[in-house]
Amino acid sequence: AQSVTQLDSQVPVFEEAPVELRCNYSSSVSVYLFWYVQYPNQGLQLLLKYLSGSTLVKGINGFEAEFNKSQTSFHLRKPSVHISDTAEYFCAVKKTGFQKLVFGTGTRLLVSP
Protein backbone atom coordinates (compact mmCIF):
# COMPACT_ATOMS: atom_id res chain seq x y z
CA ALA A 1 0.00 0.00 0.00
CA GLN A 2 1.17 3.47 -0.70
CA SER A 3 2.11 5.70 2.20
CA VAL A 4 3.29 9.22 2.82
CA THR A 5 5.81 10.25 5.47
CA GLN A 6 6.20 13.76 6.73
CA LEU A 7 9.20 13.53 8.99
CA ASP A 8 8.71 16.78 10.87
CA SER A 9 5.58 17.30 12.93
CA GLN A 10 6.49 20.90 13.64
CA VAL A 11 8.91 23.37 12.04
CA PRO A 12 9.60 26.67 13.81
CA VAL A 13 11.18 29.40 11.70
CA PHE A 14 11.73 33.15 11.85
CA GLU A 15 10.03 35.51 9.47
CA GLU A 16 11.89 36.05 6.16
CA ALA A 17 13.94 32.87 6.64
CA PRO A 18 13.79 30.03 4.09
CA VAL A 19 11.92 26.84 4.92
CA GLU A 20 11.74 23.28 3.63
CA LEU A 21 9.01 20.85 4.65
CA ARG A 22 9.89 17.27 3.86
CA CYS A 23 7.70 14.62 2.29
CA ASN A 24 8.58 11.11 1.20
CA TYR A 25 6.26 8.57 -0.34
CA SER A 26 6.37 4.87 -1.00
CA SER A 27 5.11 3.65 -4.34
CA SER A 28 6.57 1.61 -7.14
CA VAL A 29 4.21 3.03 -9.74
CA SER A 30 3.51 6.44 -11.18
CA VAL A 31 1.93 8.87 -8.75
CA TYR A 32 0.37 12.27 -8.51
CA LEU A 33 1.65 14.38 -5.62
CA PHE A 34 0.03 17.24 -3.75
CA TRP A 35 0.64 19.74 -1.00
CA TYR A 36 -2.34 21.13 0.87
CA VAL A 37 -2.37 23.94 3.44
CA GLN A 38 -4.74 24.29 6.37
CA TYR A 39 -4.92 27.72 8.01
CA PRO A 40 -6.32 27.89 11.55
CA ASN A 41 -10.02 27.04 11.73
CA GLN A 42 -10.27 26.42 8.03
CA GLY A 43 -10.47 23.50 5.64
CA LEU A 44 -7.62 22.34 3.46
CA GLN A 45 -6.81 24.10 0.22
CA LEU A 46 -4.51 23.04 -2.58
CA LEU A 47 -1.08 24.66 -2.54
CA LEU A 48 0.43 22.88 -5.54
CA LYS A 49 0.43 19.59 -7.40
CA TYR A 50 2.69 17.43 -9.55
CA LEU A 51 1.01 15.39 -12.25
CA SER A 52 3.74 15.04 -14.87
CA GLY A 53 6.34 17.06 -16.76
CA SER A 54 8.70 19.48 -15.04
CA THR A 55 9.82 18.21 -11.67
CA LEU A 56 9.82 21.73 -10.18
CA VAL A 57 6.29 22.80 -9.42
CA LYS A 58 5.28 26.30 -8.40
CA GLY A 59 2.24 26.96 -6.28
CA ILE A 60 0.38 29.76 -4.59
CA ASN A 61 1.89 32.18 -2.09
CA GLY A 62 5.47 31.72 -3.33
CA PHE A 63 5.74 28.02 -2.49
CA GLU A 64 7.38 25.47 -4.74
CA ALA A 65 8.12 21.76 -4.57
CA GLU A 66 10.46 19.43 -6.39
CA PHE A 67 9.55 15.90 -7.40
CA ASN A 68 12.51 13.55 -7.02
CA LYS A 69 11.62 10.11 -8.34
CA SER A 70 14.87 8.41 -7.34
CA GLN A 71 14.50 9.58 -3.74
CA THR A 72 10.70 9.29 -3.76
CA SER A 73 10.45 12.76 -2.29
CA PHE A 74 8.35 15.85 -2.85
CA HIS A 75 9.73 18.50 -0.50
CA LEU A 76 8.03 21.87 -0.18
CA ARG A 77 10.12 25.05 -0.09
CA LYS A 78 9.74 28.78 0.28
CA PRO A 79 12.73 31.15 0.13
CA SER A 80 11.30 33.70 2.57
CA VAL A 81 8.35 33.00 4.87
CA HIS A 82 5.81 35.41 6.29
CA ILE A 83 3.90 35.33 9.55
CA SER A 84 0.80 34.56 7.49
CA ASP A 85 2.36 31.26 6.35
CA THR A 86 1.77 29.84 9.83
CA ALA A 87 -0.44 26.83 9.13
CA GLU A 88 -0.44 23.06 8.88
CA TYR A 89 0.84 21.57 5.65
CA PHE A 90 -0.16 18.15 4.33
CA CYS A 91 1.55 16.12 1.65
CA ALA A 92 -0.64 13.67 -0.26
CA VAL A 93 -0.14 11.02 -2.94
CA LYS A 94 -2.41 9.29 -5.41
CA LYS A 95 -1.43 6.40 -7.63
CA THR A 96 -2.34 7.08 -11.25
CA GLY A 97 -5.36 4.99 -12.14
CA PHE A 98 -6.38 4.59 -8.50
CA GLN A 99 -9.11 6.58 -6.87
CA LYS A 100 -7.99 7.50 -3.40
CA LEU A 101 -5.70 10.19 -2.06
CA VAL A 102 -3.47 9.24 0.89
CA PHE A 103 -2.39 12.00 3.25
CA GLY A 104 0.66 12.39 5.43
CA THR A 105 0.32 13.26 9.09
CA GLY A 106 1.00 16.96 8.53
CA THR A 107 3.71 19.47 9.43
CA ARG A 108 2.87 22.51 11.48
CA LEU A 109 4.84 25.55 10.30
CA LEU A 110 5.25 28.18 13.01
CA VAL A 111 6.59 31.52 11.78
CA SER A 112 7.66 34.00 14.44
CA PRO A 113 8.82 37.62 14.15
Add this chain to the structure above:
Amino acid sequence: DADVTQTPRNRITKTGKRIMLECSQTKGHDRMYWYRQDPGLGLRLIYYSFDVKDINKGEISDGYSVSRQAQAKFSLSLESAIPNQTALYFCATSLGQANTGELFFGEGSRLTVL
Protein backbone atom coordinates in the same frame (compact mmCIF):
# COMPACT_ATOMS: atom_id res chain seq x y z
CA ASP B 1 -20.65 31.45 -0.27
CA ALA B 2 -18.51 28.35 0.15
CA ASP B 3 -18.56 25.76 -2.63
CA VAL B 4 -18.57 22.94 -0.06
CA THR B 5 -20.72 23.60 2.99
CA GLN B 6 -20.75 21.53 6.15
CA THR B 7 -23.30 21.67 8.95
CA PRO B 8 -23.05 21.89 11.87
CA ARG B 9 -19.63 23.51 12.25
CA ASN B 10 -19.46 22.55 15.90
CA ARG B 11 -21.35 19.94 17.88
CA ILE B 12 -21.09 18.61 21.40
CA THR B 13 -22.98 15.44 22.18
CA LYS B 14 -23.09 12.59 24.64
CA THR B 15 -22.05 8.98 24.35
CA GLY B 16 -24.72 6.86 22.69
CA LYS B 17 -26.43 9.66 20.79
CA ARG B 18 -27.03 9.52 17.04
CA ILE B 19 -25.35 12.33 15.15
CA MET B 20 -25.59 13.41 11.53
CA LEU B 21 -23.12 15.69 9.78
CA GLU B 22 -24.28 17.14 6.51
CA CYS B 23 -22.41 18.25 3.43
CA SER B 24 -23.64 20.02 0.36
CA GLN B 25 -21.71 21.27 -2.66
CA THR B 26 -22.29 23.64 -5.54
CA LYS B 27 -19.26 22.59 -7.58
CA GLY B 28 -21.17 20.05 -9.65
CA HIS B 29 -18.66 17.33 -8.78
CA ASP B 30 -19.65 13.68 -8.91
CA ARG B 31 -17.33 12.46 -6.18
CA MET B 32 -17.71 13.20 -2.49
CA TYR B 33 -15.72 12.09 0.53
CA TRP B 34 -15.76 12.16 4.31
CA TYR B 35 -12.45 12.43 6.16
CA ARG B 36 -11.59 12.54 9.82
CA GLN B 37 -8.68 14.62 11.16
CA ASP B 38 -6.96 13.82 14.45
CA PRO B 39 -3.83 15.52 15.78
CA GLY B 40 -0.72 13.65 14.67
CA LEU B 41 -2.68 11.29 12.45
CA GLY B 42 -3.45 13.50 9.48
CA LEU B 43 -6.60 12.85 7.47
CA ARG B 44 -8.13 9.41 7.25
CA LEU B 45 -10.85 8.44 4.79
CA ILE B 46 -14.13 7.26 6.28
CA TYR B 47 -16.38 6.84 3.23
CA TYR B 48 -16.47 7.98 -0.36
CA SER B 49 -19.05 8.10 -3.11
CA PHE B 50 -18.45 8.37 -6.84
CA ASP B 51 -22.10 8.98 -7.68
CA VAL B 52 -25.51 8.73 -6.07
CA LYS B 53 -25.64 4.94 -6.42
CA ASP B 54 -22.03 4.29 -5.46
CA ILE B 55 -20.89 4.20 -1.82
CA ASN B 56 -17.55 2.82 -0.67
CA LYS B 57 -15.89 2.25 2.67
CA GLY B 58 -12.66 3.99 3.44
CA GLU B 59 -9.97 2.95 5.88
CA ILE B 60 -11.93 3.73 9.09
CA SER B 61 -15.63 3.15 8.35
CA ASP B 62 -16.53 1.20 11.50
CA GLY B 63 -19.07 3.10 13.61
CA TYR B 64 -20.06 5.36 10.71
CA SER B 65 -22.61 5.27 7.92
CA VAL B 66 -23.31 7.60 5.01
CA SER B 67 -26.12 8.59 2.68
CA ARG B 68 -25.80 10.20 -0.74
CA GLN B 69 -29.19 11.86 -1.04
CA ALA B 70 -28.40 13.66 -4.29
CA GLN B 71 -25.37 14.52 -6.37
CA ALA B 72 -24.86 17.59 -4.23
CA LYS B 73 -25.50 16.09 -0.79
CA PHE B 74 -23.53 13.57 1.24
CA SER B 75 -24.24 13.03 4.94
CA LEU B 76 -22.25 11.18 7.58
CA SER B 77 -23.96 9.50 10.55
CA LEU B 78 -22.66 8.21 13.81
CA GLU B 79 -25.29 5.72 14.94
CA SER B 80 -24.13 5.63 18.56
CA ALA B 81 -21.41 8.16 19.24
CA ILE B 82 -18.45 7.26 21.44
CA PRO B 83 -15.71 9.52 22.87
CA ASN B 84 -12.98 8.31 20.49
CA GLN B 85 -15.06 9.69 17.64
CA THR B 86 -14.25 13.16 18.92
CA ALA B 87 -12.47 14.73 15.93
CA LEU B 88 -12.61 17.28 13.15
CA TYR B 89 -14.58 15.94 10.18
CA PHE B 90 -14.13 17.17 6.63
CA CYS B 91 -16.26 16.71 3.57
CA ALA B 92 -14.52 16.98 0.21
CA THR B 93 -15.41 16.75 -3.47
CA SER B 94 -13.54 15.98 -6.67
CA LEU B 95 -14.14 15.72 -10.37
CA GLY B 96 -15.27 12.42 -11.86
CA GLN B 97 -13.84 11.30 -15.18
CA ALA B 98 -11.03 13.83 -15.21
CA ASN B 99 -10.06 13.17 -11.64
CA THR B 100 -6.39 13.73 -10.92
CA GLY B 101 -6.95 13.45 -7.20
CA GLU B 102 -7.38 17.13 -6.37
CA LEU B 103 -9.89 17.53 -3.57
CA PHE B 104 -11.98 20.55 -2.57
CA PHE B 105 -12.71 20.72 1.12
CA GLY B 106 -15.41 22.15 3.34
CA GLU B 107 -14.45 24.11 6.45
CA GLY B 108 -14.92 21.17 8.78
CA SER B 109 -17.30 20.03 11.50
CA ARG B 110 -15.81 19.75 14.96
CA LEU B 111 -17.50 16.99 16.94
CA THR B 112 -17.01 16.42 20.64
CA VAL B 113 -18.44 13.29 22.24
CA LEU B 114 -18.62 13.41 26.03
